[in-house]
Amino acid sequence: MAAAAYPLELSIVIPTYEERENIPELLARLETALAGIAWEVILVDDDSPDGTWQVAKAVAARDPRVSCIRRVGRRGLAGAVVEGALASSAPFIAVMDADLQHDEALLPEMLRVLRAGSAEVAIGSRYLQPEARVVAGLAGARRRLGSRLANWLGRKALSISLTDPVSGFFMMRREVVDRVAGKLAVNGFKVLFDILACQPQPPRCVELPYEFRPRLAGRSKLDHGVVAQYLSLIAAKLSRDMLSPRAIMFGLVGASGVAVHIVVLRAFLRFGFADAQAVAALTAMTSNYLINNAVTYRSRRKRGLALVTGYLKFCLFCSAGLAANIGVAAALHDHLPIWWLAGLAGAAVGAAWNFTTTSIAVW
Ligand SMILES: Nc1nc2c(ncn2[C@@H]2O[C@H](COP(=O)(O)OP(=O)(O)OP(=O)(O)O)[C@@H](O)[C@H]2O)c(=O)[nH]1
Ligand SMILES: [Mg+2]
Structure with missing residues (x-):
């Protein structure tokens, strides 16, 4: 030596x-x-x-x-x-x-x-x-x-x-x-x-x-x-670093959640629209959480009990995100009645809220 x-x-x-x-x-x-x-x-x-x-x-x-x-x-x-x-x-x-x-x-x-x-x-x-x-x-x-x-x-x-x-x-x-x-x-x-x-x-x-x-x-x-x-x-x-890799990944996972939502909604429609919509939203939120945990936040991946408490927090913050989404879309639609623009603006605000809050509070 x-x-x-x-x-x-x-x-x-x-x-x-x-x-x-x-x-x-x-x-x-x-x-x-x-x-x-x-x-x-x-x-x-x-x-x-x-x-x-x-x-x-x-x-x-x-x-x-x-x-x-x-x-x-x-x-x-x-x-x-x-x-x-x-x-x-x-x-x-x-x-x-x-x-x-x-x-x-x-x-x-x-x-x-x-x-x-x-x-x-x-x-x-x-x-x-x-x-x-x-x-x-x-x-x-x-x-x-x-x-x-x-x-x-x-x-x-x-x-x-x-x-x-x-x-x-x-x-x-x-x-x-x-x-x-x-x-x-x-x-x-x-x-x-x-x-x-x-x-x-x-x-x-x-x-x-x-x-x-x-x-x-x-x-x-x-x-x-x-x-x-x-x-x-x-x-x-x-994107010249305007978006972080994590934000992009979070957005893609969110898009996969929309697909999950539609598939589940279709499958449960025979139980009535409102129930099917609730099941679809919950399933999409859960799959978003699990995929984000495995990929987007891989370096801080949660397991065991932390996986469960993280899930509850994720649901809480995403519910607030949904409220923000609907609020912004409705307010914009009152001033400018273009349905798709108001819808997109609400979705963007909701997604930004979900990403920012969950990155701080969950992971
Ligand atoms: N500290 C740390 N090292 C890692 C991690 N993941 C991989 N490594 C190390 O990074 C190096 C490259 O990983 P590999 O699994 O060999 O990846 P690769 O060479 O692209 O894949 P193979 O061709 O299949 O070997 C190895 O020395 C790994 O031990 C990690 O999460 N943390
Ligand atoms: Mg190797």
Whole structure:
């Protein structure tokens, strides 16, 4: 075991969730790859049930180059990366996954490029490789197509031309993240994209090819919720940050609630309109709550008793939102009898009320 070398030059931030088995091999490989560099590793673990943080802290107690932040009551890759980056004090910060998909041998090359000053961000790109090699790391045709699509959307939404704007493997000068730390969405998966999209001026980027390997051990955390979060992040950037990714997601969930409402209303019509309408409204409110809890507020997801008390609060605030909706629509309709305009205005006020109050009081 080597002592920490100073002055520190490179912090490697590694978000982890249930990666216990990968930690020893990951650290051993970093040690080899980073010979001659004054580095530290910051593992940011979201209280993994498999005890990843315990494994990491056991190593950290013996090796001053390793530290572990254990975050409790929060979940999310992007938030973990930002927290790790802000905890570090080195001039260069790298971000990589714990599952050994990213080639640690690329780190010295990234550092060389940044030290030379020709770029502020060095990105490990999966797509500067022959297609056959890209395919190796992305299990399944759906994952490959999804990755290409995410990439294409990211390229369209950014003003920098990159082959892999959603890469999870990159290194940057610390100013790049310091500059935008307060603006980043904490509940996303694509933190590089967000860091680049938030910059006041497009930073100079260099892409370096690497071979994206299959995961060593453990399971993937990429799921439908992650995809939905990414799409709302892109939409937020396209709106030039007028709407937050969360507000967009909340709006989409609300739209799904309208569909639920209509379907349930139709199904229960034979019991009389008023009863059917009440059942439909209650079902839509419940499905909105559950989807928002699972996706929009994934990083603060409620479980157990908190899920129930949160539901009651959600119903309470959304009922007030409904009153505001009807009040505004009726008032506007009195002055300007255009039914659809009054209806839309009421719905917009109700939605804004629901989003603002529930984000404060429920989640
Ligand atoms: N702290 C923290 N880390 C996370 C969270 N979700 C994922 N990670 C870590 O982020 C990295 C990337 O997650 P993966 O599940 O490997 O995602 P992926 O590489 O896109 O998917 P695969 O190709 O299937 O591995 C891994 O090191 C995960 O342990 C989270 O909620 N919190
Ligand atoms: Mg992975």
